[in-house]
Amino acid sequence: MTSNRPLALVTGGSSGIGFELAKQFAQNGFDLVISGSSDKVTKAAEELRTMGAQCYPYQADASTYEGVEGLWNHVVSLDRPLEAAALNVGIGQGGAFLDNDLEDDFKLIAINITGTVHMAKRVAMHMVANKSGRILITSSISATQPTPYETVYGPSKAFGFSFAESLRQELRGTGVTVTALLPGATDSEFHKNAGMASSEIGKSKKNDKTEVARQGFEALMNDVDHVVGGDEQTKQQAIDNRTTPETVKAERHAENARLK
Template sequence: MSETRQLALITGGSSGLGLELAKQFAQNGYDIALSGSSDRIFEAADTIRELGVEAYPHKADASTYDGVESFWNFTKDLGRQIDAAVLNVGIGIGGAFIDNDLEDELKLISINVNGTVHMAKRVVKHMVPNGRGKILIVSSISATQPTPYETVYGPSKAFGFMFAESLREELRETGVTVTALLPGATNTSFHSNAGMDSSEIGSSDKNDKEVVARQGFEALMNDEDHVVGGDEKTKQQVEDNKTTPEPVKAARHAKQAKLQN
Protein backbone atom coordinates (compact mmCIF):
# COMPACT_ATOMS: atom_id res chain seq x y z
CA MET A 1 0.00 0.00 0.00
CA SER A 2 2.78 2.40 0.92
CA GLU A 3 4.35 2.06 -2.52
CA THR A 4 1.18 3.41 -4.14
CA ARG A 5 1.22 6.59 -2.06
CA GLN A 6 3.16 9.70 -2.97
CA LEU A 7 6.28 10.56 -0.97
CA ALA A 8 7.18 13.91 0.58
CA LEU A 9 10.64 14.83 1.87
CA ILE A 10 10.58 17.30 4.79
CA THR A 11 13.62 18.84 6.49
CA GLY A 12 13.35 20.10 10.06
CA GLY A 13 10.40 17.84 10.77
CA SER A 14 10.95 17.08 14.47
CA SER A 15 8.57 19.71 15.81
CA GLY A 16 7.02 23.10 15.19
CA LEU A 17 6.09 24.15 11.69
CA GLY A 18 7.99 21.29 10.05
CA LEU A 19 5.96 18.69 11.94
CA GLU A 20 2.73 20.54 11.20
CA LEU A 21 3.58 20.56 7.50
CA ALA A 22 4.33 16.84 7.68
CA LYS A 23 0.88 16.30 9.20
CA GLN A 24 -0.72 18.22 6.32
CA PHE A 25 0.94 15.93 3.80
CA ALA A 26 0.09 12.83 5.82
CA GLN A 27 -3.57 13.84 6.08
CA ASN A 28 -3.58 14.11 2.31
CA GLY A 29 -2.18 10.62 1.77
CA TYR A 30 1.57 11.20 1.46
CA ASP A 31 4.21 9.03 3.08
CA ILE A 32 6.86 11.20 4.74
CA ALA A 33 10.66 11.10 4.88
CA LEU A 34 11.62 13.59 7.57
CA SER A 35 14.84 14.78 9.15
CA GLY A 36 15.79 16.38 12.44
CA SER A 37 18.88 16.94 14.56
CA SER A 38 17.66 15.18 17.72
CA ASP A 39 15.96 11.95 18.76
CA ARG A 40 12.64 13.82 18.68
CA ILE A 41 12.53 13.00 14.98
CA PHE A 42 11.61 9.41 15.86
CA GLU A 43 8.73 10.60 18.05
CA ALA A 44 7.58 12.83 15.17
CA ALA A 45 7.58 9.80 12.89
CA ASP A 46 5.31 7.95 15.33
CA THR A 47 2.92 10.93 15.22
CA ILE A 48 2.85 10.76 11.43
CA ARG A 49 2.24 7.00 11.38
CA GLU A 50 -0.81 7.52 13.59
CA LEU A 51 -2.33 9.39 10.63
CA GLY A 52 -2.31 6.19 8.57
CA VAL A 53 0.75 6.64 6.38
CA GLU A 54 4.38 5.55 6.57
CA ALA A 55 7.10 7.77 8.03
CA TYR A 56 10.85 7.43 7.49
CA PRO A 57 12.79 9.40 10.14
CA HIS A 58 16.46 10.33 9.81
CA LYS A 59 18.60 12.05 12.42
CA ALA A 60 21.24 14.37 10.94
CA ASP A 61 23.05 17.68 11.57
CA ALA A 62 21.67 20.11 8.98
CA SER A 63 24.51 22.57 9.59
CA THR A 64 27.02 20.29 7.83
CA TYR A 65 27.43 19.15 4.24
CA ASP A 66 27.58 15.52 5.36
CA GLY A 67 24.40 15.93 7.42
CA VAL A 68 22.38 17.29 4.51
CA GLU A 69 23.83 14.70 2.14
CA SER A 70 23.07 11.85 4.54
CA PHE A 71 19.37 12.72 4.64
CA TRP A 72 19.26 12.97 0.86
CA ASN A 73 20.94 9.57 0.46
CA PHE A 74 18.63 8.07 3.10
CA THR A 75 15.57 9.28 1.16
CA LYS A 76 16.97 8.31 -2.23
CA ASP A 77 17.75 4.82 -0.95
CA LEU A 78 14.04 4.27 -0.29
CA GLY A 79 13.93 3.66 -4.03
CA ARG A 80 10.87 5.80 -4.57
CA GLN A 81 10.02 8.90 -6.57
CA ILE A 82 9.96 12.02 -4.43
CA ASP A 83 6.78 13.88 -5.28
CA ALA A 84 7.11 16.85 -2.91
CA ALA A 85 9.92 18.44 -0.89
CA VAL A 86 9.63 20.90 1.98
CA LEU A 87 12.86 22.76 2.72
CA ASN A 88 11.93 23.96 6.18
CA VAL A 89 14.95 23.53 8.43
CA GLY A 90 16.15 26.85 9.83
CA ILE A 91 17.29 28.56 13.02
CA GLY A 92 17.26 32.11 14.38
CA ILE A 93 19.56 34.09 16.65
CA GLY A 94 18.36 37.07 18.63
CA GLY A 95 20.54 39.76 20.16
CA ALA A 96 22.90 42.48 18.95
CA PHE A 97 25.28 41.55 16.15
CA ILE A 98 28.23 42.93 18.12
CA ASP A 99 27.45 40.58 21.02
CA ASN A 100 26.66 37.35 19.19
CA ASP A 101 29.28 34.70 18.52
CA LEU A 102 30.54 34.53 14.95
CA GLU A 103 30.49 30.74 15.09
CA ASP A 104 26.75 30.77 15.88
CA GLU A 105 25.99 33.16 13.04
CA LEU A 106 28.00 31.15 10.53
CA LYS A 107 26.11 28.04 11.66
CA LEU A 108 22.85 29.89 10.97
CA ILE A 109 24.04 30.66 7.44
CA SER A 110 25.12 27.05 6.97
CA ILE A 111 21.65 25.80 7.87
CA ASN A 112 19.40 28.51 6.43
CA VAL A 113 21.31 29.24 3.23
CA ASN A 114 23.82 26.48 2.43
CA GLY A 115 21.50 23.70 3.53
CA THR A 116 18.61 25.06 1.49
CA VAL A 117 20.70 25.30 -1.68
CA HIS A 118 22.27 21.87 -1.08
CA MET A 119 18.99 20.01 -0.65
CA ALA A 120 17.31 21.98 -3.44
CA LYS A 121 20.07 20.90 -5.81
CA ARG A 122 19.50 17.23 -5.02
CA VAL A 123 15.71 17.51 -5.19
CA VAL A 124 15.64 19.46 -8.47
CA LYS A 125 17.99 17.02 -10.19
CA HIS A 126 15.72 14.19 -9.04
CA MET A 127 12.39 15.81 -9.98
CA VAL A 128 13.11 17.43 -13.34
CA PRO A 129 13.85 14.15 -15.18
CA ASN A 130 10.56 12.80 -13.78
CA GLY A 131 8.71 15.78 -15.26
CA ARG A 132 6.87 16.63 -12.07
CA GLY A 133 7.27 17.58 -8.42
CA LYS A 134 6.45 20.27 -5.88
CA ILE A 135 8.98 22.19 -3.76
CA LEU A 136 8.04 24.36 -0.76
CA ILE A 137 10.78 26.65 0.59
CA VAL A 138 10.02 28.06 4.04
CA SER A 139 11.15 31.66 4.30
CA SER A 140 9.68 34.30 6.64
CA ILE A 141 8.02 37.71 6.57
CA SER A 142 11.46 38.81 7.79
CA ALA A 143 12.44 38.48 4.12
CA THR A 144 10.44 41.67 3.42
CA GLN A 145 12.21 44.00 5.87
CA PRO A 146 15.45 44.73 7.71
CA THR A 147 15.72 42.73 10.96
CA PRO A 148 17.98 44.47 13.50
CA TYR A 149 18.64 42.29 16.55
CA GLU A 150 18.08 39.34 14.21
CA THR A 151 20.66 40.80 11.88
CA VAL A 152 21.82 37.60 10.19
CA TYR A 153 18.54 35.70 10.34
CA GLY A 154 16.45 38.13 8.27
CA PRO A 155 18.88 38.29 5.34
CA SER A 156 19.13 34.49 5.34
CA LYS A 157 15.36 34.32 4.89
CA ALA A 158 15.45 37.01 2.20
CA PHE A 159 17.86 34.75 0.37
CA GLY A 160 15.42 31.85 0.70
CA PHE A 161 12.53 33.90 -0.69
CA MET A 162 14.43 35.19 -3.71
CA PHE A 163 16.00 31.78 -4.29
CA ALA A 164 12.53 30.24 -4.41
CA GLU A 165 11.21 32.89 -6.80
CA SER A 166 14.24 32.53 -9.06
CA LEU A 167 14.14 28.75 -9.10
CA ARG A 168 10.41 28.80 -9.80
CA GLU A 169 10.95 30.78 -13.00
CA GLU A 170 13.81 28.55 -14.16
CA LEU A 171 11.68 25.44 -13.72
CA ARG A 172 8.54 26.88 -15.29
CA GLU A 173 8.48 24.49 -18.27
CA THR A 174 9.66 21.37 -16.44
CA GLY A 175 6.57 20.29 -14.51
CA VAL A 176 8.32 21.08 -11.21
CA THR A 177 6.81 23.93 -9.19
CA VAL A 178 8.34 26.03 -6.42
CA THR A 179 6.41 27.91 -3.73
CA ALA A 180 7.73 30.09 -0.91
CA LEU A 181 6.01 30.17 2.49
CA LEU A 182 6.54 33.38 4.49
CA PRO A 183 5.24 32.80 8.03
CA GLY A 184 4.82 35.58 10.51
CA ALA A 185 5.57 34.98 14.19
CA THR A 186 4.16 31.51 14.87
CA ASN A 187 3.47 29.60 18.09
CA THR A 188 6.46 27.29 17.90
CA SER A 189 9.62 27.20 20.02
CA PHE A 190 11.47 29.26 17.37
CA HIS A 191 11.79 32.52 19.33
CA SER A 192 12.62 30.72 22.57
CA ASN A 193 15.33 28.72 20.81
CA ALA A 194 16.66 31.99 19.36
CA GLY A 195 16.99 33.43 22.89
CA MET A 196 14.26 36.02 22.27
CA ASP A 197 11.80 35.30 25.10
CA SER A 198 12.42 38.72 26.65
CA SER A 199 11.78 40.63 23.42
CA GLU A 200 8.47 42.20 22.48
CA ILE A 201 8.04 39.80 19.58
CA GLY A 202 9.07 36.82 21.70
CA SER A 203 6.35 37.46 24.28
CA SER A 204 3.63 38.55 21.83
CA ASP A 205 0.61 36.61 20.60
CA LYS A 206 1.50 34.48 17.60
CA ASN A 207 -0.09 32.80 14.64
CA ASP A 208 -1.35 29.24 14.96
CA LYS A 209 1.18 26.80 13.51
CA GLU A 210 -1.52 24.47 12.19
CA VAL A 211 -3.12 27.34 10.26
CA VAL A 212 0.24 28.47 8.85
CA ALA A 213 1.10 24.92 7.78
CA ARG A 214 -2.27 24.49 6.07
CA GLN A 215 -1.80 27.80 4.22
CA GLY A 216 1.61 26.65 3.03
CA PHE A 217 0.37 23.23 1.93
CA GLU A 218 -2.60 24.66 0.05
CA ALA A 219 -0.43 27.26 -1.70
CA LEU A 220 1.94 24.51 -2.80
CA MET A 221 -0.89 22.35 -4.11
CA ASN A 222 -2.39 25.34 -5.95
CA ASP A 223 0.97 26.28 -7.53
CA GLU A 224 1.12 29.75 -5.96
CA ASP A 225 4.50 31.46 -6.16
CA HIS A 226 4.37 32.47 -2.50
CA VAL A 227 2.02 32.79 0.44
CA VAL A 228 2.19 34.77 3.69
CA GLY A 229 1.49 32.44 6.60
CA GLY A 230 -0.68 33.87 9.33
CA ASP A 231 -3.68 36.03 10.08
CA GLU A 232 -4.91 39.15 8.28
CA LYS A 233 -2.73 41.40 10.45
CA THR A 234 0.35 39.43 9.35
CA LYS A 235 -0.65 39.62 5.70
CA GLN A 236 -1.30 43.35 5.99
CA GLN A 237 2.16 43.91 7.48
CA VAL A 238 3.73 42.36 4.38
CA GLU A 239 1.58 44.55 2.14
CA ASP A 240 2.61 47.64 4.12
CA ASN A 241 6.27 46.60 3.88
CA LYS A 242 6.10 47.02 0.11
CA THR A 243 5.74 50.80 0.47
CA THR A 244 7.36 51.53 3.84
CA PRO A 245 10.92 52.95 3.70
CA GLU A 246 13.63 50.57 4.87
CA PRO A 247 14.81 52.79 7.78
CA VAL A 248 11.25 52.95 9.12
CA LYS A 249 10.88 49.18 8.95
CA ALA A 250 14.29 48.74 10.57
CA ALA A 251 13.39 50.99 13.50
CA ARG A 252 10.07 49.21 14.00
CA HIS A 253 11.67 45.76 14.01
CA ALA A 254 14.48 46.89 16.32
CA LYS A 255 11.88 47.90 18.90
CA GLN A 256 10.11 44.56 18.59
CA ALA A 257 13.20 42.34 18.57
CA LYS A 258 15.56 44.05 21.04
CA LEU A 259 16.05 41.98 24.16
CA GLN A 260 14.82 43.56 27.38
CA ASN A 261 16.97 43.56 30.49
Protein backbone atom coordinates in the same frame (compact mmCIF):
# COMPACT_ATOMS: atom_id res chain seq x y z
CA MET B 1 6.04 -2.57 2.77
CA THR B 2 5.01 -1.27 -0.61
CA SER B 3 2.86 1.83 -0.88
CA ASN B 4 0.88 3.53 -3.61
CA ARG B 5 0.99 6.85 -1.77
CA PRO B 6 3.23 9.64 -3.14
CA LEU B 7 6.37 10.43 -1.15
CA ALA B 8 7.15 13.81 0.44
CA LEU B 9 10.22 15.12 2.24
CA VAL B 10 9.98 17.61 5.12
CA THR B 11 13.25 18.94 6.53
CA GLY B 12 13.04 20.15 10.11
CA GLY B 13 9.94 17.98 10.34
CA SER B 14 10.12 16.94 13.99
CA SER B 15 8.63 20.09 15.56
CA GLY B 16 7.09 23.49 14.92
CA ILE B 17 5.87 24.45 11.46
CA GLY B 18 7.80 21.55 9.95
CA PHE B 19 5.92 18.93 11.95
CA GLU B 20 2.63 20.63 11.11
CA LEU B 21 3.57 20.55 7.43
CA ALA B 22 4.38 16.84 7.75
CA LYS B 23 0.94 16.29 9.28
CA GLN B 24 -0.66 18.10 6.34
CA PHE B 25 1.10 15.76 3.92
CA ALA B 26 0.17 12.67 5.96
CA GLN B 27 -3.48 13.70 6.20
CA ASN B 28 -3.59 14.30 2.45
CA GLY B 29 -2.34 10.90 1.36
CA PHE B 30 1.47 11.19 1.35
CA ASP B 31 4.16 8.99 2.83
CA LEU B 32 6.99 10.92 4.42
CA VAL B 33 10.68 11.31 5.01
CA ILE B 34 11.30 13.76 7.86
CA SER B 35 14.54 15.07 9.31
CA GLY B 36 15.47 16.57 12.65
CA SER B 37 18.55 17.28 14.73
CA SER B 38 17.42 15.32 17.81
CA ASP B 39 15.78 12.02 18.63
CA LYS B 40 12.43 13.86 18.65
CA VAL B 41 12.31 12.99 14.96
CA THR B 42 11.63 9.34 15.86
CA LYS B 43 8.66 10.23 18.06
CA ALA B 44 7.33 12.56 15.37
CA ALA B 45 7.51 9.73 12.83
CA GLU B 46 5.54 7.47 15.16
CA GLU B 47 2.74 10.04 15.36
CA LEU B 48 2.67 10.50 11.60
CA ARG B 49 2.30 6.75 11.14
CA THR B 50 -0.94 6.89 13.16
CA MET B 51 -2.31 9.05 10.32
CA GLY B 52 -1.81 6.25 7.82
CA ALA B 53 1.53 7.35 6.41
CA GLN B 54 4.68 5.35 6.08
CA CYS B 55 7.32 7.59 7.64
CA TYR B 56 11.10 7.35 7.44
CA PRO B 57 12.85 9.58 10.01
CA TYR B 58 16.45 10.74 9.68
CA GLN B 59 18.45 12.44 12.43
CA ALA B 60 21.27 14.68 11.25
CA ASP B 61 23.05 17.99 11.75
CA ALA B 62 21.63 20.21 9.02
CA SER B 63 24.55 22.64 9.33
CA THR B 64 26.98 20.14 7.77
CA TYR B 65 27.44 18.91 4.22
CA GLU B 66 27.48 15.34 5.51
CA GLY B 67 24.18 15.83 7.34
CA VAL B 68 22.36 17.19 4.29
CA GLU B 69 23.89 14.67 1.89
CA GLY B 70 23.14 11.84 4.30
CA LEU B 71 19.48 12.84 4.36
CA TRP B 72 19.33 12.90 0.58
CA ASN B 73 20.96 9.47 0.40
CA HIS B 74 18.30 8.29 2.87
CA VAL B 75 15.63 9.49 0.42
CA VAL B 76 17.36 7.85 -2.55
CA SER B 77 17.67 4.54 -0.67
CA LEU B 78 13.87 4.22 -0.67
CA ASP B 79 13.96 3.91 -4.47
CA ARG B 80 10.76 5.91 -4.85
CA PRO B 81 10.08 9.11 -6.79
CA LEU B 82 9.92 12.17 -4.55
CA GLU B 83 6.73 14.04 -5.40
CA ALA B 84 6.98 16.92 -2.90
CA ALA B 85 9.64 18.50 -0.71
CA ALA B 86 9.20 21.09 2.04
CA LEU B 87 12.64 22.61 2.65
CA ASN B 88 11.69 23.95 6.03
CA VAL B 89 14.64 23.44 8.38
CA GLY B 90 15.97 26.73 9.76
CA ILE B 91 17.14 28.42 12.93
CA GLY B 92 16.95 31.94 14.34
CA GLN B 93 19.33 34.02 16.40
CA GLY B 94 18.46 37.09 18.38
CA GLY B 95 20.79 39.60 20.01
CA ALA B 96 23.10 42.33 18.79
CA PHE B 97 25.43 41.39 15.95
CA LEU B 98 28.48 42.59 17.89
CA ASP B 99 27.55 40.43 20.87
CA ASN B 100 26.85 37.17 19.04
CA ASP B 101 29.55 34.58 18.38
CA LEU B 102 30.80 34.40 14.80
CA GLU B 103 30.51 30.61 14.93
CA ASP B 104 26.77 30.95 15.64
CA ASP B 105 26.39 33.33 12.69
CA PHE B 106 28.11 30.80 10.45
CA LYS B 107 25.93 27.96 11.73
CA LEU B 108 22.77 29.92 10.92
CA ILE B 109 24.05 30.63 7.41
CA ALA B 110 25.02 26.98 6.98
CA ILE B 111 21.51 25.78 7.83
CA ASN B 112 19.32 28.54 6.41
CA ILE B 113 21.25 29.22 3.19
CA THR B 114 23.91 26.63 2.37
CA GLY B 115 21.83 23.64 3.46
CA THR B 116 18.75 24.91 1.63
CA VAL B 117 20.70 25.32 -1.61
CA HIS B 118 22.32 21.89 -1.14
CA MET B 119 19.02 20.06 -0.66
CA ALA B 120 17.26 22.10 -3.35
CA LYS B 121 19.93 21.05 -5.84
CA ARG B 122 19.40 17.36 -5.09
CA VAL B 123 15.61 17.61 -5.02
CA ALA B 124 15.24 19.76 -8.15
CA MET B 125 17.52 17.57 -10.25
CA HIS B 126 15.61 14.46 -9.15
CA MET B 127 12.21 16.02 -9.84
CA VAL B 128 13.15 17.54 -13.21
CA ALA B 129 14.45 14.15 -14.33
CA ASN B 130 11.03 12.72 -13.35
CA LYS B 131 9.23 15.70 -14.96
CA SER B 132 7.11 16.06 -11.83
CA GLY B 133 7.34 17.55 -8.36
CA ARG B 134 6.53 20.35 -5.94
CA ILE B 135 9.03 22.25 -3.79
CA LEU B 136 8.09 24.44 -0.80
CA ILE B 137 10.77 26.69 0.70
CA THR B 138 10.06 28.17 4.12
CA SER B 139 11.22 31.78 4.24
CA SER B 140 9.74 34.38 6.64
CA ILE B 141 7.93 37.68 6.69
CA SER B 142 11.36 38.89 7.85
CA ALA B 143 12.35 38.63 4.18
CA THR B 144 10.29 41.77 3.52
CA GLN B 145 12.15 44.08 5.92
CA PRO B 146 15.44 44.81 7.68
CA THR B 147 15.80 42.81 10.91
CA PRO B 148 18.13 44.53 13.39
CA TYR B 149 18.84 42.32 16.42
CA GLU B 150 18.24 39.40 14.07
CA THR B 151 20.81 40.82 11.70
CA VAL B 152 21.94 37.54 10.12
CA TYR B 153 18.62 35.70 10.33
CA GLY B 154 16.53 38.17 8.32
CA PRO B 155 18.92 38.31 5.36
CA SER B 156 19.11 34.51 5.35
CA LYS B 157 15.34 34.40 4.92
CA ALA B 158 15.45 37.12 2.26
CA PHE B 159 17.83 34.84 0.39
CA GLY B 160 15.38 31.95 0.73
CA PHE B 161 12.50 34.00 -0.67
CA SER B 162 14.49 35.32 -3.64
CA PHE B 163 15.96 31.87 -4.25
CA ALA B 164 12.50 30.29 -4.34
CA GLU B 165 11.11 32.90 -6.73
CA SER B 166 14.16 32.62 -8.99
CA LEU B 167 14.13 28.83 -9.07
CA ARG B 168 10.41 28.84 -9.76
CA GLN B 169 10.96 30.82 -12.95
CA GLU B 170 13.86 28.64 -14.08
CA LEU B 171 11.82 25.47 -13.68
CA ARG B 172 8.79 26.64 -15.66
CA GLY B 173 7.82 24.01 -18.19
CA THR B 174 9.68 21.19 -16.43
CA GLY B 175 6.73 19.84 -14.46
CA VAL B 176 8.30 21.07 -11.20
CA THR B 177 6.83 23.97 -9.20
CA VAL B 178 8.34 26.09 -6.43
CA THR B 179 6.42 27.92 -3.70
CA ALA B 180 7.71 30.13 -0.88
CA LEU B 181 6.08 30.20 2.56
CA LEU B 182 6.59 33.42 4.55
CA PRO B 183 5.30 32.85 8.09
CA GLY B 184 4.85 35.66 10.56
CA ALA B 185 5.67 35.10 14.24
CA THR B 186 4.29 31.64 15.00
CA ASP B 187 3.46 29.69 18.17
CA SER B 188 6.45 27.35 18.04
CA GLU B 189 9.66 27.20 20.07
CA PHE B 190 11.39 29.35 17.45
CA HIS B 191 11.79 32.59 19.43
CA LYS B 192 12.68 30.76 22.63
CA ASN B 193 15.35 28.75 20.81
CA ALA B 194 16.65 31.95 19.21
CA GLY B 195 17.14 33.51 22.65
CA MET B 196 14.38 36.05 22.03
CA ALA B 197 11.83 35.12 24.69
CA SER B 198 12.31 38.49 26.47
CA SER B 199 11.82 40.61 23.32
CA GLU B 200 8.53 42.21 22.34
CA ILE B 201 8.28 39.72 19.46
CA GLY B 202 8.98 36.86 21.83
CA LYS B 203 6.23 37.97 24.20
CA SER B 204 3.68 38.88 21.52
CA LYS B 205 0.63 36.91 20.39
CA LYS B 206 1.64 34.39 17.74
CA ASN B 207 0.06 32.87 14.66
CA ASP B 208 -1.26 29.32 14.91
CA LYS B 209 1.37 26.94 13.48
CA THR B 210 -1.28 24.51 12.25
CA GLU B 211 -2.95 27.26 10.23
CA VAL B 212 0.40 28.51 8.88
CA ALA B 213 1.25 24.99 7.73
CA ARG B 214 -2.18 24.53 6.14
CA GLN B 215 -1.77 27.76 4.20
CA GLY B 216 1.69 26.68 3.02
CA PHE B 217 0.49 23.22 1.98
CA GLU B 218 -2.50 24.60 0.08
CA ALA B 219 -0.31 27.15 -1.71
CA LEU B 220 2.10 24.36 -2.69
CA MET B 221 -0.69 22.14 -4.00
CA ASN B 222 -2.24 25.03 -5.96
CA ASP B 223 1.06 26.19 -7.50
CA VAL B 224 1.01 29.62 -5.83
CA ASP B 225 4.35 31.42 -6.07
CA HIS B 226 4.35 32.54 -2.42
CA VAL B 227 2.06 32.84 0.57
CA VAL B 228 2.31 34.84 3.79
CA GLY B 229 1.53 32.43 6.62
CA GLY B 230 -0.66 33.75 9.41
CA ASP B 231 -3.68 35.85 10.23
CA GLU B 232 -5.03 38.88 8.37
CA GLN B 233 -2.88 41.27 10.44
CA THR B 234 0.25 39.36 9.41
CA LYS B 235 -0.77 39.37 5.76
CA GLN B 236 -1.47 43.12 5.94
CA GLN B 237 1.98 43.72 7.44
CA ALA B 238 3.56 42.05 4.42
CA ILE B 239 1.51 44.28 2.11
CA ASP B 240 2.43 47.41 4.07
CA ASN B 241 6.11 46.45 3.99
CA ARG B 242 6.13 46.88 0.21
CA THR B 243 5.70 50.63 0.53
CA THR B 244 7.15 51.43 3.97
CA PRO B 245 10.67 52.97 3.86
CA GLU B 246 13.45 50.59 4.89
CA THR B 247 14.62 52.94 7.65
CA VAL B 248 11.15 53.01 9.20
CA LYS B 249 10.85 49.23 9.08
CA ALA B 250 14.34 48.85 10.55
CA GLU B 251 13.56 51.13 13.49
CA ARG B 252 10.28 49.34 14.18
CA HIS B 253 11.87 45.91 14.07
CA ALA B 254 14.73 47.00 16.32
CA GLU B 255 12.28 48.05 18.99
CA ASN B 256 10.39 44.78 18.75
CA ALA B 257 13.41 42.46 18.54
CA ARG B 258 15.78 44.09 21.05
CA LEU B 259 16.22 41.95 24.13
CA LYS B 260 14.73 43.55 27.24
